[in-house]
Amino acid sequence: xxxxxxxxxxxxxxxxxxxxxxxxxxxxxxxxxxxxxxxxxxxxxxxxxxxxxxxxxxxxxxxxxxxxxxxxxxxxxxxxxxxxxxxxxxxxxxxxxxxxxxxxxxxxxxxxxxxxxxxxxxxxxxxxxxxxxxxxxxxxxxxxxxxxxxxxxxxxxxxxxxxxxxx
Amino acid sequence: xxxxxxxxxxxxxxxxxxxxxxxxxxxxxxxxxxxxxxxxxxxxxxxxxxxxxxxxxxxxxxxxxxxxxxxxxxxxxxxxxxxxxxxxxxxxxxxxxxxx
Numbered sequence: 119x120x121x122x123x124x125x126x127x128x129x130x131x132x133x134x135x136x137x138x139x140x141x142x143x144x145x146x147x148x149x150x151x152x153x154x155x156x157x158x159x160x161x162x163x164x165x166x167x168x169x170x171x172x173x174x175x176x177x178x179x180x181x182x183x184x185x186x187x188x189x190x191x192x193x194x195x196x197x198x199x200x201x202x203x204x205x206x207x208x209x210x211x212x213x214x215x216x217x218x219x220x221x222x223x224x225x226x227x228x229x230x231x232x233x234x235x236x237x238x239x240x241x242x243x244x245x246x247x248x249x250x251x252x253x254x255x256x257x258x259x260x261x262x263x264x265x266x267x268x269x270x271x272x273x274x275x276x277x278x279x280x281x282x283x284x285x
Numbered sequence: 286x287x288x289x290x291x292x293x294x295x296x297x298x299x300x301x302x303x304x305x306x307x308x309x310x311x312x313x314x315x316x317x318x319x320x321x322x323x324x325x326x327x328x329x330x331x332x333x334x335x336x337x338x339x340x341x342x343x344x345x346x347x348x349x350x351x352x353x354x355x356x357x358x359x360x361x362x363x364x365x366x367x368x369x370x371x372x373x374x375x376x377x378x379x380x381x382x383x384x385x
Contacts, residue, residue, distance in 0.1 A: 120287045124291075127295065128295070128299065131322055134302075134306060134315070134319065134322060135306035135309070135319060140312055144314075147318045147322070150325065151325065154325050157295075161332045161335075161336040163332045163335065163344050163347075166328075166332060166344050166347055166351075169348060174321070174325075174354075178358045181359065182318065182358070182362070185366065188366070189375070200310060200311060201377065201378050202378070203308075204308070207308030207309045208309060210304075210308065211305035211309075214301050215297060215300075218297035222290060222293045222297055242344075249344070254345050257349060261349055261353075264352065264356055265355070265356055268357075268360055272362075273363075275360070276366050
C-alpha cells in the first residue's frame with residue numbers, strides 16, 4: 119500500500135514539474151496532495167489527513183485553478199517552458215537528491231528509542247486537540263494572526279487601484 | 286515492513302522534485318506549486334517522526350506548516366495577479382525590475 123501511494127505521489131509530483139499546460143500542473147498537484155493525505159492515514163495521522171484534504175485540495179489547489187482561469191490562456195505564451203539555466207538547475211537538483219538520500223541512508227539507526235504512547239488519549243483527533251489547545255496555544259493564536267495578516271495583504275495586493283502617495 | 290526511512294526517502298524525492306521545479310520553470314504559478322510540493326515533503330518527514338516517537342509535536346508543527354502554506358499561497362497568488370495586471374507577464378525571467 120505504501121509503495122503504491124508513494125509511486126502515485128512521486129509520479130504526480132513529476133507531472134507538476136514537467137507538464138506543459140499549467141492547468142494540468144494544478145490538477146497533478148491535487149493528485150500529489152490527495153496521495154500525501156492517504157500517506158498520512160498510513161501514519162495514523164487522521165486529523166492531519168482531513169486537514170490536508172480540506173485546506174490543500176479544497177483551498178490552495180482551487181485557488182491556483184481560479185487564478186489560472188482568470189488569465190487568458192493565450193497570454194501564457196507557448197515560448198520557452200524553462201529558464202535558460204535549466205540544465206544546471208536539474209543537475210543541482212539531482213545532486214541535492216543524492217545528498218539527501220545519502221544522509222538518510224547514513225543516518226539509519228535500527229534502534230531509535232520508541233517512546234511509549236501516553237495513556238488516556240483516545241484517538242488521534244483528541245490527542246491533536248490536547249496538543250494544540252494546551253501546549254501550543256500561543257503558536258496557535260499567532261497562526262491566526264498570521265492568517266489575518268495574509269487576508270489583509272491579499273486584499274491589498276489585488277485592489278484595482280494602488281494609491282500612489284510617494285510622489 | 287515499512288520503516289520511517291521509507292518515508293524519509295519519499296520525502297527527499299518529493300523535496301528534490303520541488304526544488305527542480307522552482308529552479309527550472311519560467312511560469313511563476315508553477316514555481317509556487319513547486320514550493321507547495323517542498324512544504325508537503327517536509328510535512329511527510331514530520332508526521333513520520335511523530336509516528337515513530339509517538340509524540341504529537343510533529344503533527345502539531347505540521348498543522349502550523351499547513352497554515353503558513355495557505356497564507357503563502359494567498360499572498361503569492363495576490364502578488365501574481367498584481368504583477369500580471371502591471372507587467373502582463375508571468376515569466377520569472379521577465380520580472381527583472383531590481384536588476385538595474
